[in-house]
Amino acid sequence: MLTRRNVLRAGATAGVLAAVPGGLVVGSRSGTARAAGSPFTTPLKVPAPLRPVRLVGQDFYRLTTREADVTMLPGTTTRIRSFNGTMSPLIVARRGRPVVIEQINRLDVPFSMHLHGGHTPEGSDGHPRNQVDPGGRRIFRYPNAQDAATLWIHDHTHHGHAENAYRGLAATYIVTDEFEESLPLPKGQYDVTLQMRDADFEENGALVWDLHGFEDRHTILVNGRPRPFFEVAARKYRLRLVNTSNERLFLLQLGEGEEFTHIATDGGLLPAPVPTRMLQLWPGERHEIVVDFARYGIGRKLVLNNAYPYEGESPEVMRFDVVRDADDPSSVPSQLRPVPDFGTSEIEREFTMSFNRQTGEHLINGKPFDIDRVDIRPKLGVTETWKITNADTQFGIPHSMHPHLDTFKILDRNGKPPAAAEAGLKDTITVMAGESARIQLRFTDYEGLYMYHCHLMGHLQMGMMGQMKITR
Ligand SMILES: [Cu+2]
Known part of the structure; x- marks a missing residue:
C-alpha cells in the first residue's frame, strides 16, 4: 500500500540520486532527529579476532x-x-x-x-x-x-x-x-575493521525498530559505538570499511577532503590502488582503504564525515586523533591483484528492479520473491552476463544486486566502462534509478539453490529476491 510515509521516503530518496553523481545536495530529506549524543565522546572499540x-x-x-x-x-x-x-x-x-x-x-x-x-x-x-x-x-x-x-x-x-x-x-x-x-600493506594492529551502520534510539538507550523508519536512524555507530574517536599513530593504517546498515549510503570524506588510497572492494584487492577523496559505501558493501596519518602532525584530529547525512543530522561518522609516532615499514604496491578473465559470456540475463506502489512490494522482473519458485538455472562453469536495470524512475529509489556464491566483475555502467574503483571483483552493486549496469560472473564448484537479491534490506524484505538453481 502506498502510505504517506512511502511517498515521503521515495521522494526523499530522489535526493540521493541528485547528490551522488555530481554536486552534493544535502538536506533534502525529512525526519526528526532524536538525541544522538555528542560525537567523539567514546573510544572506538577494535574487536580482537574470536579464538577458535x-x-x-x-x-x-x-x-x-x-x-x-x-x-x-x-x-x-x-x-x-x-x-x-x-x-x-x-x-x-x-x-x-x-x-x-x-x-x-x-x-x-x-x-x-x-x-x-x-x-x-x-x-x-x-x-x-x-x-x-x-x-x-x-x-x-x-x-x-x-x-x-x-x-x-x-x-x-x-x-x-x-x-x-x-x-x-x-x-x-x-x-x-x-x-x-x-604484500607490504599495513598489518597487525594497523589493520582495523570498521563496521558502520545507523540506528534510532529511545532516550533510555532502547533501539527503535521500524522497517520503514530508516530516515529516523540518526545515530551512526562504528563497531557498535556512537561516532567514536580512534587514537592512531602517525603512520599508515589499513581500514576495512563494512556497511552493515539496512538502508544507509555512506558517502565518506576524510577531514577537509584529504586523499586516501582505495585498495580493495567486496572480492578483495583491486588490480591497482586508487587515490581518492570520496568513497561510496552502500549497504552490504566492503571497501578497504589505506590512510597515511604520517601526513599529519601529532595532535591533529581528522573527522571522517558522511557527505550525505539525512536532514537534521550531523555528518560525523568518527574521528581519528593522531597521538603518537610509530615506525612504518608498510607501503602500498603500485600493482595489487589482477582480475581473472571469465572468458566470453554464453548466457545473457536481464533483471529489472522496480517498486510496485499499489502493493508496496519491491520486484525483480515484475515478481516478488517466492520460496517455491526457481527463477534462473545457471550451469556451473558457464560464464554469464547480467544486465541490471533500475526502473524506479518515478520514485528515484536506488537498488542493488547481490548474487550469492561467486563474485562478479562490472563490465559497464550505462554502457561506459567502470571507474578504477570498481575494476576489482565485487559481490554487490548498486544501480541508481533509470540506470543500468552489466556484470559478468561464473558460478563454480557448488550445485544447489542459492539467492540473489537487492541488499537494501527493507527492499529485500518487501520481495526483491530471486532464486537460482545451479547445476552441472
Ligand atoms: Cu532495492
Missing part, C-alpha cells in the same frame, strides 16, 4: 545468537541481538583452511546464518529453507577456498533478516591468503 578451537586441518567456532545488554550510548543500556553477547565480533580465516561454526540459536526468533561474500556450499549458505528455529542449532562449513577479502555474516531468514541485522547481528569475517600477506 584449532582442530586438525580446520578451525572450529561456536556462535550463539542471543540477546545481550550492552552499553552503546554512554550512561544507557541497550538490549541487542548478538553473537556471543557482543557487537561486531571478528573472525579471521585463512585461505584453504576450513572454518566450521556451530550456530546455536537462543533467540526467540529464527536465524539463518549467511556468510556474505563466501564461496559456500549450499547447505551452509543460510537459505531461509534451512533457518534455525529458537532452541535449534546447525553446523556451517566454510571451505575458505577463495582469495583474501573482507566478508561479513548476517541473517537471511525470510522475514526477519532486516530486524536481526538492525538489532546487532553482524560479524566481520576476514579471509587472508599468502599472496596478500606477502
Whole structure:
C-alpha cells in the first residue's frame, strides 16, 4: 500500500540520486532527529579476532545468537541481538583452511546464518529453507577456498533478516591468503575493521525498530559505538570499511577532503590502488582503504564525515586523533591483484528492479520473491552476463544486486566502462534509478539453490529476491 510515509521516503530518496553523481545536495530529506549524543565522546572499540578451537586441518567456532545488554550510548543500556553477547565480533580465516561454526540459536526468533561474500556450499549458505528455529542449532562449513577479502555474516531468514541485522547481528569475517600477506600493506594492529551502520534510539538507550523508519536512524555507530574517536599513530593504517546498515549510503570524506588510497572492494584487492577523496559505501558493501596519518602532525584530529547525512543530522561518522609516532615499514604496491578473465559470456540475463506502489512490494522482473519458485538455472562453469536495470524512475529509489556464491566483475555502467574503483571483483552493486549496469560472473564448484537479491534490506524484505538453481 502506498502510505504517506512511502511517498515521503521515495521522494526523499530522489535526493540521493541528485547528490551522488555530481554536486552534493544535502538536506533534502525529512525526519526528526532524536538525541544522538555528542560525537567523539567514546573510544572506538577494535574487536580482537574470536579464538577458535584449532582442530586438525580446520578451525572450529561456536556462535550463539542471543540477546545481550550492552552499553552503546554512554550512561544507557541497550538490549541487542548478538553473537556471543557482543557487537561486531571478528573472525579471521585463512585461505584453504576450513572454518566450521556451530550456530546455536537462543533467540526467540529464527536465524539463518549467511556468510556474505563466501564461496559456500549450499547447505551452509543460510537459505531461509534451512533457518534455525529458537532452541535449534546447525553446523556451517566454510571451505575458505577463495582469495583474501573482507566478508561479513548476517541473517537471511525470510522475514526477519532486516530486524536481526538492525538489532546487532553482524560479524566481520576476514579471509587472508599468502599472496596478500606477502604484500607490504599495513598489518597487525594497523589493520582495523570498521563496521558502520545507523540506528534510532529511545532516550533510555532502547533501539527503535521500524522497517520503514530508516530516515529516523540518526545515530551512526562504528563497531557498535556512537561516532567514536580512534587514537592512531602517525603512520599508515589499513581500514576495512563494512556497511552493515539496512538502508544507509555512506558517502565518506576524510577531514577537509584529504586523499586516501582505495585498495580493495567486496572480492578483495583491486588490480591497482586508487587515490581518492570520496568513497561510496552502500549497504552490504566492503571497501578497504589505506590512510597515511604520517601526513599529519601529532595532535591533529581528522573527522571522517558522511557527505550525505539525512536532514537534521550531523555528518560525523568518527574521528581519528593522531597521538603518537610509530615506525612504518608498510607501503602500498603500485600493482595489487589482477582480475581473472571469465572468458566470453554464453548466457545473457536481464533483471529489472522496480517498486510496485499499489502493493508496496519491491520486484525483480515484475515478481516478488517466492520460496517455491526457481527463477534462473545457471550451469556451473558457464560464464554469464547480467544486465541490471533500475526502473524506479518515478520514485528515484536506488537498488542493488547481490548474487550469492561467486563474485562478479562490472563490465559497464550505462554502457561506459567502470571507474578504477570498481575494476576489482565485487559481490554487490548498486544501480541508481533509470540506470543500468552489466556484470559478468561464473558460478563454480557448488550445485544447489542459492539467492540473489537487492541488499537494501527493507527492499529485500518487501520481495526483491530471486532464486537460482545451479547445476552441472
Ligand atoms: Cu532495492
